[in-house]
Amino acid sequence: MRVVSRLVLANLRQHPARMALTSLAVIAAACVVIWVVSGYDALLAQFDAFADEYLGRYQLAVVPEGPEQPSGMGQPAGRPIPPEVVHLLQQDPDVAAVDPLVQSPTKKVTRVGPPHEPGESKRAVAAGPNPKRRGPPKDGSSRGGRPGGTKRPGMAPPTSGASSASGAARPFSWPRPTLVGTGAQEPPHEMVQGTWLKSAAPDRPEGVLSDGAAEQINADVGDEVLIETERGEFRLTIVGIVRQASLGGGGPRGPAPSRGPAANAMYVSVALAEKITGEPAKINCINVALTDGVDAESFRRRWNERFRREGFAAAVLDPGDVKEDMEQGFSATRVRNQSYAATGISLLAALFIILTTLGMGVDERIRQLAMLRAVGLTRGQVAAMIAVEALVITRVSPLEAMAPRATTQATRHLTAAALLGLTLIAVNPLLVFVVPMADESRYGIYAALGCTSMAVGFVLLAPLAILLTERLFAPLLAVVLRLDRRLLGTQLGGNLWRTVGTTVALSLGLGLFVAMQTWGYSMLEPFVPGDWAPDVLVCFPYGGLPEGELDDVARIEGVAAERCLPLAVEQPKLAEDITGSRERQTIARQDNVVMVGFDPERALGGADPMLDAVFVEGNREDAIERLRAATAGPVHDCRRRLAARLALDDEVLRAAAAERPFGGPGFRLARGCSPRLRPG
Amino acid sequence: MDPSRDAPPLVVENLTKRFRRGEVVIDALRGVSLVVQRGEFVAVMGASGSGKSTLLHVVAGLTPPDDGRVLVDGHDLAAMADRHRTAFRRRHIGLVFQAFNLIPTLTAEQNILLPILADKRLGVDNGRLEDLIAWLGLAGRRSHRPDALSGGEQQRVAIARALVTDPTLILADEPTGSLDSVAGQELCRLLNEQCREHGRTIVLVTHEPSVAAWATRVVVLRDGQVLSQFATAEFGDAHALAAHYHDIVRPAPVTNA
Numbered sequence: 001m002r003v004v005s006r007l008v009l010a011n012l013r014q015h016p017a018r019m020a021l022t023s024l025a026v027i028a029a030a031c032v033v034i035w036v037v038s039g040y041d042a043l044l045a046q047f048d049a050f051a052d053e054y055l056g057r058y059q060l061a062v063v064p065e066g067p068e069q070p071s072g073m074g075q076p077a078g079r080p081i082p083p084e085v086v087h088l089l090q091q092d093p094d095v096a097a098v099d100p101l102v103q104s105p106t107k108k109v110t111r112v113g114p115p116h117e118p119g120e121s122k123r124a125v126a127a128g129p130n131p132k133r134r135g136p137p138k139d140g141s142s143r144g145g146r147p148g149g150t151k152r153p154g155m156a157p158p159t160s161g162a163s164s165a166s167g168a169a170r171p172f173s174w175p176r177p178t179l180v181g182t183g184a185q186e187p188p189h190e191m192v193q194g195t196w197l198k199s200a201a202p203d204r205p206e207g208v209l210s211d212g213a214a215e216q217i218n219a220d221v222g223d224e225v226l227i228e229t230e231r232g233e234f235r236l237t238i239v240g241i242v243r244q245a246s247l248g249g250g251g252p253r254g255p256a257p258s259r260g261p262a263a264n265a266m267y268v269s270v271a272l273a274e275k276i277t278g279e280p281a282k283i284n285c286i287n288v289a290l291t292d293g294v295d296a297e298s299f300r301r302r303w304n305e306r307f308r309r310e311g312f313a314a315a316v317l318d319p320g321d322v323k324e325d326m327e328q329g330f331s332a333t334r335v336r337n338q339s340y341a342a343t344g345i346s347l348l349a350a351l352f353i354i355l356t357t358l359g360m361g362v363d364e365r366i367r368q369l370a371m372l373r374a375v376g377l378t379r380g381q382v383a384a385m386i387a388v389e390a391l392v393i394t395r396v397s398p399l400e401a402m403a404p405r406a407t408t409q410a411t412r413h414l415t416a417a418a419l420l421g422l423t424l425i426a427v428n429p430l431l432v433f434v435v436p437m438a439d440e441s442r443y444g445i446y447a448a449l450g451c452t453s454m455a456v457g458f459v460l461l462a463p464l465a466i467l468l469t470e471r472l473f474a475p476l477l478a479v480v481l482r483l484d485r486r487l488l489g490t491q492l493g494g495n496l497w498r499t500v501g502t503t504v505a506l507s508l509g510l511g512l513f514v515a516m517q518t519w520g521y522s523m524l525e526p527f528v529p530g531d532w533a534p535d536v537l538v539c540f541p542y543g544g545l546p547e548g549e550l551d552d553v554a555r556i557e558g559v560a561a562e563r564c565l566p567l568a569v570e571q572p573k574l575a576e577d578i579t580g581s582r583e584r585q586t587i588a589r590q591d592n593v594v595m596v597g598f599d600p601e602r603a604l605g606g607a608d609p610m611l612d613a614v615f616v617e618g619n620r621e622d623a624i625e626r627l628r629a630a631t632a633g634p635v636h637d638c639r640r641r642l643a644a645r646l647a648l649d650d651e652v653l654r655a656a657a658a659e660r661p662f663g664g665p666g667f668r669l670a671r672g673c674s675p676r677l678r679p680g
Numbered sequence: 681m682d683p684s685r686d687a688p689p690l691v692v693e694n695l696t697k698r699f700r701r702g703e704v705v706i707d708a709l710r711g712v713s714l715v716v717q718r719g720e721f722v723a724v725m726g727a728s729g730s731g732k733s734t735l736l737h738v739v740a741g742l743t744p745p746d747d748g749r750v751l752v753d754g755h756d757l758a759a760m761a762d763r764h765r766t767a768f769r770r771r772h773i774g775l776v777f778q779a780f781n782l783i784p785t786l787t788a789e790q791n792i793l794l795p796i797l798a799d800k801r802l803g804v805d806n807g808r809l810e811d812l813i814a815w816l817g818l819a820g821r822r823s824h825r826p827d828a829l830s831g832g833e834q835q836r837v838a839i840a841r842a843l844v845t846d847p848t849l850i851l852a853d854e855p856t857g858s859l860d861s862v863a864g865q866e867l868c869r870l871l872n873e874q875c876r877e878h879g880r881t882i883v884l885v886t887h888e889p890s891v892a893a894w895a896t897r898v899v900v901l902r903d904g905q906v907l908s909q910f911a912t913a914e915f916g917d918a919h920a921l922a923a924h925y926h927d928i929v930r931p932a933p934v935t936n937a
Binding site: 002003006007010011013014367368371372373374375376377378379380381 | 775786
């Protein structure tokens with residue numbers, strides 16, 4: 001190897017720029033892979049850590065079995081767990097502690113200041129900043145860029161992800177803390193401040209916050225908070241803060257499992273929870289701690305089997321289920337797919353860079369390599385030299401060194417290669433359109449086999465295409481560039497494999513560019529607002545705009561008061577999989593729907609409606625009438641097209657609405673009310 | 681028993697080599713036989729296309745023959761596997777080319793040592809290396825790369841590379857073809873000296889009578905066959921040798937029946 005290494009090093013020293021650029025290109029490709037894949041790995045690592053800590057001092061959680069709950073919001077289940085389940089678990093000798101949870105959503109949780117602070121009205125305190133603190137408003141909202149909640153004209157509308165009053169970047173939407181009624185004698189998670197709940201009596205209004213919730217509403221131990229629910233408002237005092245696992249660094253950010261204990265919680269006694277919600281306690285999660293030495297997995301299997309056998313709609317979750325639940329989330333799937341795609345593309349690009357560079361090096365030194373053979377280097381030593389060179393530059397492949405130079409006599413081989421290439425290219429459409437198989441299998445086979453054969457096919461087709469192109473266009477190009485035609489030939493057909501490498505690399509880049517542009521346009525086009533949309537949409541996250549303040553917004557300078565329409569936006573998870581999202585998750589196939597509530601008359605009616613939608617089926621009058629009756633609503637034509645199963649008068653949202661915590665009627669697609677974006 | 685002990689350094693028996701270009705078959709060598717004795721300096725002459733270089737390449741084992749065999753030091757090259765043939769060539773045959781064929785990225789000394797570096801069984805003999813460099817007048821140029829050497833110096837480096845393993849046989853393919861007459865004659869003197877003083881066996885391909893005059897014997901090829909062989913001692917100088925050579929290779933006059 002000493003002669004091989006000496007020759008390789010000498011050659012690399014001779015071409016430092018080529019060496020540097022090629023290495024840089026390959027390093028860049030490798031960096032893309034590492035960057036994307038490490039992002040996915042980091043996400044999984046976070047899921048691991050989160051899943052391990054999510055249940056706190058408990059090993060397992062019992063949750064209602066059935067349709068999944070709204071994802072990632074720490075929302076409670078709508079279907080309660082029968083109290084008998086608690087009793088049965090308590091009788092199990094393997095169980096050390098059973099703590100049922102009564103979880104309810106809140107409309108809003110706001111810090112209103114230290115208890116018994118005189119001279120502050122509730123509203124003013126609720127909206128005003130704490131003079132002792134720096135940070136976001138105490139209710140966790142930015143209130144449309146109105147720090148401190150001071151009403152003043154000319155306020156700026158909020159933007160997604162805009163900085164809060166403290167200047168810290170915040171995500172668009174945080175989940176509101178979930179009210180968790182618990183009778184646990186010990187905190188479920190480590191206490192970081194204050195004490196755990198001391199009294200179960202409803203006349204002692206005290207609560208404990210998860211650290212994420214405390215950060216969100218900027219509350220400390222001793223602070224008084226205002227909880228707003230469907231039933232009304234309630235004040236209580238924070239007596240402690242627990243450290244609860246969360247993704248994204250401690251706050252209530254990032255994804256959360258769709259089932260189980262709330263990740264962003266306000267713990268109160270069960271009696272207090274009943275008082276606040278005005279409803280009898282319904283258990284929707286049970287934390288279970290096992291005695292020492294009990295195998296959690298066998299316990300989980302045993303109880304899941306028992307639940308099924310005895311007809312309880314409940315299931316036992318362990319940290320593994322929590323992790324799996326989160327990995328199935330859309331973002332995790334997307335990141336994983338991105339990592340696979342980036343890896344494939346980068347490897348392909350790197351391979352072409354390597355082959356092209358090696359081809360240049362070998363072509364230039366073909367005489368030198370022959371001389372080395374003559375003076376005593378074996379074939380293996382020469383091949384090793386090329387391989388080591390490839391490894392040094394890029395860490396791959398001496399194939400190009402063995403590739404034959406194209407000659408006129410080789411045209412037959414190139415034709416055969418082209419025919420083989422065409423055959424391989426034909427494999428992909430055959431797999432997609434002809435061969436009968438399940439969609440899931442088709443997708444996998446298309447990605448693994450179809451795309452690969454197509455890529456190899458195009459590479460095999462390239463040499464003949466280059467020769468034909470050269471034959472057809474070289475004379476013209478030679479005239480245009482004022483070059484000798486034969487000279488041009490020596491640079492294209494004469495260095496065929498180099499030309500092929502360059503061509504494929506360029507084609508790859510061009511293909512990626514076209515694919516990204518096409519994909520981006522086709523995916524974004526349905527979501528780009530058209531002429532029908534209002535001039536400005538103002539978002540009021542974290543509780544929305546209080547009633548009565550709409551007039552203030554309408555009076556802002558530049559806003560046409562009569563053209564100011566309040567919208568209520570919710571994004572519930574669908575109980576039924578009407579878009580096929582469980583079969584294959586994509587941006588277009590989702591398990592949730594954005595519901596927009598508005599005054600039908602103001603939005604759609606009149607000669608110049610606020611939402612000037614085009615009805616591709618049905619008519620405006622029918623839509624307004626049925627919206628007013630709250631029995632049906634129009635659906636976006638894009639959504640209807642994507643969910644092929646939707647038809648007019650389908651009760652698309654009935655099942656979903658029944659699972660929603662606040663209940664409500666099912667929605668029906670109004671006959672002929674399918675607004676479509678106006679072209680242009 | 682070592683076949684090299686008493687065997688002539690080079691025996692070529694009935695060598696045939698054909699090249700195919702599509703449907704056309706070209707007979708480059710047609711039954712060439714030749715024996716070169718130890719310490720002999722043989723010049724192979726002939727017109728372009730007569731088969732001189734092909735003969736040299738087959739003898740060196742770079743090109744396989746279609747028929748016949750080549751024995752170097754009694755070893756049949758065709759009977760060896762490529763790996764062994766390469767190692768044998770490295771140790772027993774020194775090659776010198778018209779175009780020098782030095783590695784441009786290596787220094788003169790590194791180029792000289794190339795065959796030794798490629799062989800685990802060969803070690804660098806510093807004394808021999810110093811003697812070679814001094815004998816060839818390359819002492820001040822050993823760390824220079826080929827592009828900093830003159831044509832004559834490059835060819836001397838090539839000769840040193842061919843001699844560094846102390847081979848049985850030196851094969852030189854028109855070594856003076858890229859040199860001026862002075863450098864060419866100097867090179868011939870060096871080769872002749874190797875022959876006389878060190879008993880080196882040399883086969884040199886050339887079409888220049890002034891170069892062939894340095895040899896002890898001339899073999900003339902025409903159309904892939906040995907046309908004639910003669911000792912250079914029969915001629916007083918290069919001009920006489922040239923005249924004889926031209927008489928041999930001149931086509932026979934066409935006579936009317």
